[in-house]
Amino acid sequence: MAALVKGWRWATRPLLWVVQTWDLDGRRWVRALRRSPVRVVFPSGQVVERKPGPGKQPQRAAAEASPYEQRPNQPLQVSRSQTPCTWEESGLRYDKALPGDRRLSSVMTIVKSRPFREKQGKILLEGRRLIADALKAGAVPKVFFFSRLEYIKELPIDKLKGVSLIKVKFEDIKDWSDLVTPQGIMGIFAKPDHVKMTYPETQLRHLLPLLLICDNLRDPGNLGTILRSAAGAGCSKVLLTKGCVDAWEPKVLRAAMGAHFQVPIINNLDWETLPNYLPTNTRVYVADNCGLHAQAQMSNKASDHGWVCERRLSRLHKYEEEVEEEEDDLEPGAGKAWLPELEVQSYDLDWTEAPAAVVIGGETHGLSLESLQLAESTRGKRLLIPVVPGVDSLNSAMAASILLFEGKRQLRVKAEHSSRDRS
Numbered sequence: 001m002a003a004l005v006k007g008w009r010w011a012t013r014p015l016l017w018v019v020q021t022w023d024l025d026g027r028r029w030v031r032a033l034r035r036s037p038v039r040v041v042f043p044s045g046q047v048v049e050r051k052p053g054p055g056k057q058p059q060r061a062a063a064e065a066s067p068y069e070q071r072p073n074q075p076l077q078v079s080r081s082q083t084p085c086t087w088e089e090s091g092l093r094y095d096k097a098l099p100g101d102r103r104l105s106s107v108m109t110i111v112k113s114r115p116f117r118e119k120q121g122k123i124l125l126e127g128r129r130l131i132a133d134a135l136k137a138g139a140v141p142k143v144f145f146f147s148r149l150e151y152i153k154e155l156p157i158d159k160l161k162g163v164s165l166i167k168v169k170f171e172d173i174k175d176w177s178d179l180v181t182p183q184g185i186m187g188i189f190a191k192p193d194h195v196k197m198t199y200p201e202t203q204l205r206h207l208l209p210l211l212l213i214c215d216n217l218r219d220p221g222n223l224g225t226i227l228r229s230a231a232g233a234g235c236s237k238v239l240l241t242k243g244c245v246d247a248w249e250p251k252v253l254r255a256a257m258g259a260h261f262q263v264p265i266i267n268n269l270d271w272e273t274l275p276n277y278l279p280t281n282t283r284v285y286v287a288d289n290c291g292l293h294a295q296a297q298m299s300n301k302a303s304d305h306g307w308v309c310e311r312r313l314s315r316l317h318k319y320e321e322e323v324e325e326e327e328d329d330l331e332p333g334a335g336k337a338w339l340p341e342l343e344v345q346s347y348d349l350d351w352t353e354a355p356a357a358v359v360i361g362g363e364t365h366g367l368s369l370e371s372l373q374l375a376e377s378t379r380g381k382r383l384l385i386p387v388v389p390g391v392d393s394l395n396s397a398m399a400a401s402i403l404l405f406e407g408k409r410q411l412r413v414k415a416e417h418s419s420r421d422r423s
């Protein structure tokens with residue numbers, strides 16, 4: 001028995017190895033155990049064979065692991081559109097890059113730079129799942145670089161006509177990859193136009209009258225996270241002002257995990273044209289941490305719902321500097337009267353009566369004056385997520401997620417009430 005215990009301890013190594021190999025998708029691990037009996041030869045010469053069993057139920061987190069994190073050797077389920085023929089019948093040809101072939105490096109240099117991306121109207125998409133989603137949404141591929149032919153063969157053939165297919169070494173892809181686990185395929189696509197895209201039906205079915213406006217957001221990780229939350233909440237559009245990081249920057253794509261093909265994203269908008277992208281009667285609310293020193297205090301005015309924003313002007317640095325001199329000439333109390341007067345309300349009180357757009361301020365300067373003006377002109381408010389005194393502000397992606405999912409909750413409650421009233 002002692003030997004057996006010892007043996008089992010020794011035997012756990014190969015079992016653990018199995019778990020670690022498949023840790024990104026618990027279901028596959030269970031299937032692997034089912035398929036192959038485990039045969040362990042102990043140092044004593046004893047052989048123990050474990051018949052395939054039901055296996056341990058996958059951990060919830062593992063079972064829900066995103067398909068965007070698939071390992072290169074896992075088969076990808078791609079629902080093919082009506083394919084006219086098989087790969088063999090299609091007559092599609094691919095090139096094999098020979099040593100010294102610079103096509104991959106020259107294309108990568110272009111698509112990794114924002115000015116080049118904008119000039120050429122091309123973007124880089126990496127990974128089998130993201131590429132499959134982009135094709136499904138109607139994005140137009142130009143070139144595919146891949147390390148194994150099977151990665152190309154699993155894409156819908158009808159989308160590959162006229163696309164350059166270039167087989168390169170996996171190491172070359174790895175050198176240019178932005179992924180932690182490079183997947184052996186990169187695609188150069190025409191920059192997608194949200195008007196021409198087809199978003200997934202399930203996404204469209206869950207759309208809410210909720211929009212997000214990103215105001216000068218600079219961090220690619222934050223923007224990607226925000227896009228992922230926006231898609232998850234059922235946001236109908238994400239608008240990005242000029243000054244935001246490019247939504248098609250590889251790091252944004254990586255953090256967004258496919259959200260680019262689930263929710264319309266409109267890049268590079270100036271504040272004059274931005275209102276054209278809002279549905280009629282939209283109210284614009286600004287997410288506002290309300291400042292460093294006086295977080296918020298109780299107000300006597302019932303309309304304030306208990307909150308006032310004491311420091312509301314102090315962060316508008318650049319505008320303040322410009323007007324400071326002019327204000328010196330004004331009568332006491334008259335200064336800054338031109339700044340928008342916006343009520344503050346706690347984020348968990350109703351703000352989704354009309355179609356709502358939430359503005360999230362940038363990491364460094366927070367909200368712009370233009371965002372406050374738009375909120376004022378649409379009769380919106382400042383939404384405050386109260387935090388413990390002494391804590392300055394939340395991360396912009398966190399604040400955006402909290403507000404979007406609170407908006408979703410409010411809309412769900414309203415829908416439940418109105419369906420109860422009808423019945």
Ligand SMILES: C[S@@+](CC[C@H](N)C(=O)[O-])C[C@H]1O[C@@H](n2cnc3c(N)ncnc32)[C@H](O)[C@@H]1O
Pocket residue numbers: 286287288289290291315359360361362363364365366367383384385386387392393394395396397399400
């Ligand atoms: C990191 S904060 C900006 C910090 C910036 N230094 C400032 O003082 O405005 C980024 C954005 O997240 C949102 N935000 C952060 N904390 C918030 C809170 N407690 N309530 C509402 N919005 C918040 C706001 O839109 C803010 O502009």
